[in-house]
Amino acid sequence: MGMLWGSVPLFGQTVLMGELKNAEQKDIYIVLHQQYFCYQPLIKVAELNENRFSQDLPITKPSLAYLHCGQQVLQIFLNPQDTLFLSADARDLLSTVRFAGRSNNDNNLLAIFNRDFLSQNSPSELAEQYKEATEKSFVEKTEQKRKEQMKFLTQFKKKNGISKTFEDYIITLINYTWANELLTFPAYKSYYENKTFKPEDLKYYDFLDKMVASDSSKLLCFEYAQFLKNYIYHLQDLDVKSLTATVYPSFYPKLYDLAQTKLKGSALEHTQAFLISEALKGGAATSVSALIDDFLSKASSNAYKSILKQHLAQLETLKSGQKAPQFALPDLKGEKKGLYSFKNKVVYITFWASWCEPCRDEILFANRLKKAAADDNLIMLYISLDENDAEWRASVQDLDVEGVHLHESGLYGTVARLFAIDGLPAYFIINKKGQLAASQAKRPSQKGLLEDLKLLLLE
Numbered sequence: 426m427g428m429l430w431g432s433v434p435l436f437g438q439t440v441l442m443g444e445l446k447n448a449e450q451k452d453i454y455i456v457l458h459q460q461y462f463c464y465q466p467l468i469k470v471a472e473l474n475e476n477r478f479s480q481d482l483p484i485t486k487p488s489l490a491y492l493h494c495g496q497q498v499l500q501i502f503l504n505p506q507d508t509l510f511l512s513a514d515a516r517d518l519l520s521t522v523r524f525a526g527r528s529n530n531d532n533n534l535l536a537i538f539n540r541d542f543l544s545q546n547s548p549s550e551l552a553e554q555y556k557e558a559t560e561k562s563f564v565e566k567t568e569q570k571r572k573e574q575m576k577f578l579t580q581f582k583k584k585n586g587i588s589k590t591f592e593d594y595i596i597t598l599i600n601y602t603w604a605n606e607l608l609t610f611p612a613y614k615s616y617y618e619n620k621t622f623k624p625e626d627l628k629y630y631d632f633l634d635k636m637v638a639s640d641s642s643k644l645l646c647f648e649y650a651q652f653l654k655n656y657i658y659h660l661q662d663l664d665v666k667s668l669t670a671t672v673y674p675s676f677y678p679k680l681y682d683l684a685q686t687k688l689k690g691s692a693l694e695h696t697q698a699f700l701i702s703e704a705l706k707g708g709a710a711t712s713v714s715a716l717i718d719d720f721l722s723k724a725s726s727n728a729y730k731s732i733l734k735q736h737l738a739q740l741e742t743l744k745s746g747q748k749a750p751q752f753a754l755p756d757l758k759g760e761k762k763g764l765y766s767f768k769n770k771v772v773y774i775t776f777w778a779s780w781c782e783p784c785r786d787e788i789l790f791a792n793r794l795k796k797a798a799a800d801d802n803l804i805m806l807y808i809s810l811d812e813n814d815a816e817w818r819a820s821v822q823d824l825d826v827e828g829v830h831l832h833e834s835g836l837y838g839t840v841a842r843l844f845a846i847d848g849l850p851a852y853f854i855i856n857k858k859g860q861l862a863a864s865q866a867k868r869p870s871q872k873g874l875l876e877d878l879k880l881l882l883l884e
Contacts, residue, residue, distance in 0.1 A: 439484035440508045444477050448515035454493040454837045461650045462699035463736040464847035468837050487590045495812040502531045502591050531591035534581050555617040571603040601648035604636045608655050641691035653696045657684050674709035681716050694724045708865050743864040749855045750843040754831035771881045772804045772855040776846050778811045779820035784850040790869035792827045800882050856881050
């Protein structure tokens with residue numbers, strides 16, 4: 426329950442209040458991730474009233490929150506019993522946000538840091554970056570970036586002051602962003618050049634000796650959690666992109682056991698849960714059933730065990746053969762439609778958004794797929810998660826997307842959560858009986874999808 430603007434928070438509450446100008450939607454989403462091994466965030470919806478909002482949050486330890494306003498996302502650092510005020514232009518949160526109240530310096534630094542140092546490259550820019558980089562140039566560039574980030578942190582801290590918990594977080598972020606980039610460079614270099622790349626410097630991986638740490642306090646940082654998993658993959662010498670669907674599942678027990686020998690405490694349990702969750706979402710449930718039993722019997726973290734059980738229960742509803750989740754969403758004419766509208770049809774569902782480049786890349790293949798199937802009993806159902814209705818409609822027309830189009834605003838809507846959507850694009854196949862035939866269906870560009878659909882059409 427949110428508070429009235431200007432009211433005094435109750436003792437012990439963590440409160441986020443703010444003013445957002447030029448917001449296109451009234452509802453904003455505040456998302457709290459207590460762990461990273463599966464997508465089970467706590468989502469609070471706050472309504473803008475004359476551009477203002479107030480929301481109390483159940484924070485019991487230092488936490489990261491993500492404020493979603495349309496397509497803009499703002500990362501926020503919170504300590505228990507914080508009262509934090511922000512003001513920003515919703516059209517450009519990172520460049521315009523200003524904080525006041527407890528943790529204001531922490532968050533002003535975080536906004537500048539995210540804006541200036543963590544900009545995202547497009548897939549084409551990323552490909553070019555790895556193709557051009559040599560081992561030496563990449564190492565030098567990555568280290569120089571880390572030095573610049575540490576220098577910025579030191580200067581800001583000297584001038585403004587920051588909390589100790591936030592300083593620990595930002596240093597972890599800097600160091601493990603650097604470590605992940607070095608650790609994954611050979612794999613990305615191999616992928617973008619389409620040939621195996623191995624570091625020539627025999628000391629290339631020496632940095633790992635100082636970075637592998639079982640420190641539960643660092644698990645606040647996603648980059649640290651990701652590093653631990655990447656490290657286990659590295660020890661197994663696994664190139665996931667080159668493994669087939671039949672070979673890959675067999676590696677999960679090996680990875681799980683390897684983590685047991687290299688990590689400990691919360692770092693171990695989080696990493697093992699990470700591997701289990703990844704296996705489940707990748708369709709390798711059979712290979713990890715024993716690992717699930719082992720984790721639930723041995724893990725000391727009741728919170729992790731509870732979250733994994735919730736994750737298992739949600740995925741159980743999305744298993745092949747289960748009745749597909751029912752929903753109703755507006756189409757381009759504003760009329761409500763759902764799976765009930767396509768009885769005795771095979772439905773290929775695409776969750777997408779106009780801003781999602783991989784989604785857009787797949788549309789040409791999807792149009793070809795529909796034509797090749799040449800069967801009116803195949804429904805290409807597109808569910809857009811665009812925040813902006815006009816951008817959704819324009820993209821459907823501009824990209825000439827052939828199929829039935831429905832719309833739900835944002836990744837945190839009811840239908841997106843029913844289907845456990847944690848990234849785009851996402852694909853599902855529903856058979857003629859209204860059952861899930863595939864929850865992790867092939868993309869339109871992948872081989873074998875047409876054959877999968879034709880078999881279902883013959884049923």
